[in-house]
Amino acid sequence: MKNNNQINIPEAREAMDKFKMEAASEVGVNLKNGYNGDLTSREAGSVGGQMVKKMIESYERNLK
Numbered sequence: 001m002k003n004n005n006q007i008n009i010p011e012a013r014e015a016m017d018k019f020k021m022e023a024a025s026e027v028g029v030n031l032k033n034g035y036n037g038d039l040t041s042r043e044a045g046s047v048g049g050q051m052v053k054k055m056i057e058s059y060e061r062n063l064k
Contacts, residue, residue: 023050 007013017033024031027046029039036044 019051019054020047023047023054026050 007016021031024047027050029043029047031039031047039047
């Protein structure tokens with residue numbers, strides 16, 4: 001089974017890219033538009049972790 005995690009809606013892609021850049025900035029990772037294969041695993045993981053943290057915080061705020 002092929003894993004297709006592409007975002008097909010342009011507005012959603014733009015929002016996700018902005019969200020990713022904000023998360024990277026918050027953890028001090030210099031993320032560029034386009035190729036970021038020069039990031040270390042630690043840097044890439046910290047961006048992903050920050051994104052998850054922000055999503056959980058948002059979800060918890062909306063529960064109230």
